[in-house]
Amino acid sequence: MLIAQISDTHVSAPEDPDDAVLHTSEHLARAVAHLNRLDGRPDLVVITGDLVDRGEVGEYERLRELLAPLRMPVFLLPGNHDDRGNLRRVFVDHAYLPRDGFLQYTVDGWPVRLVALDTHIPGEPGGRLCGERLAWLAARLAEEPERPTVVAMHxxxxxxxxxxxxxxxxxxxxxxxxxxRRHPQVERVLCGHLHRPIVRRFAGTVACTCPSTAHQVALDLPPANRLAFVMEPPACMLHLWLGDAGGLVTHLSPIADEYPAFTVHDGQGWVRDPRPPPGFHTA
Structure with missing residues (x-):
């Protein structure tokens, strides 16, 4: 099973200055094309929040149009830039989304179970997991304690x-x-929000964040104290389930199709005279 993760798409209205500067819609279109072109096509795509920039209906309508070419199921999660009501209204046919309350759900039918958590606080940039949301998570994890599971949130x-x-x-x-810690079947905690690829051990499992499909947060470590964007290459995460023996392996897949791959080993042996494709960049 292959789970693709994209995040922080920040789709804006065409007239929005952010769209003109950051080209978020254009970048999302590239990400969708990238996922469709992968040789090992993902079974599903999960988008871990900040789907749009202002939570407006028109933005969600544009998001829906941009995601329409995807050739696999897509599952949506809210981030701090989102609006639960408008997200529900535009994606009303996404039956996995609850009709009221928190946008939390499970996805079954594949070897790995997906449990999606809602960390959104309306009007605030930070997130929260209150007692109600944590109790919901505990109940869902208790349903299938032997089933490999990923938990997704913003x-x-x-x-x-x-x-x-x-x-x-x-x-x-x-x-x-x-x-x-009570549920060792959780193989990974998948997050967004930070616009960077970051990995850390957490509570007996591994937590990671996915880059944005557009702009990234500049890597300003202490003593720096600012927030800056940088147009580093966007990327998606590919979470590959190799079965009980191999576990879940996470790969970073840059959305940079101007750098095509060329074969140096064909599965049987090394290619004697590998030839880069036309346009292959060597610098």
Whole structure:
């Protein structure tokens, strides 16, 4: 099973200055084309929040159009830039989305179970896992304690050393850790929010964040104290389940199709005279 993760798509209205500067819709279209072109096509795509920039209906309608070419099921999660009501209204046919309350759900039918958590606090950049949300998670994990599971949410449950982003963190991470420690079937915690690929051990499992499909957060570590964007190459995460023996392996897949691959080993042996394709960049 292959799970693709993209995040922080920040789709805006065409007239929005952010769209003109950051080209988020154009970048999402590239990400969709990239996922469709993968040789090992993902079984599903999960988008871990900040789907749009202002939570407006028109933005979600544009998001829907951009995601329409995907050739695999897509599952949506809210981030701090999203609006639950407008997301539900535009994606009303996404039956996995609850019709009221938190946008939390499970996805079954594949070798790995997906449990999606809602960390959104309306009007605030940080996130929260309250008692109600944590109790829901504990109940879902208790349903299938032997089933390999990934938990997906927007806000990561750990600090990263970028002070401004750490100030917009997750309230309730200790409660989340307590739940996860009781459920060793959780193979990975998939997050967004930070616009960077980051990995950390957390509560007996591994937590990771996915880059944005467009702009990234500049890697300003202490003593720096600012928030800056940088147009580093966007990427998606590919979480490959290799079975009980191999476990879940996570790969970073840059969305940079101007750098095509060329074969140096064909599965039987080394290619004697490998030839890069036309346009292959050597610098």
């Amino acid at each position: 806000h990561p449950p750990f600090a990263i050393g970028i002070p401004v982003m750490d100030a917009f963190g997750l309230d309730g991470s200790d409660g989340l850790a307590a739940v996860l």
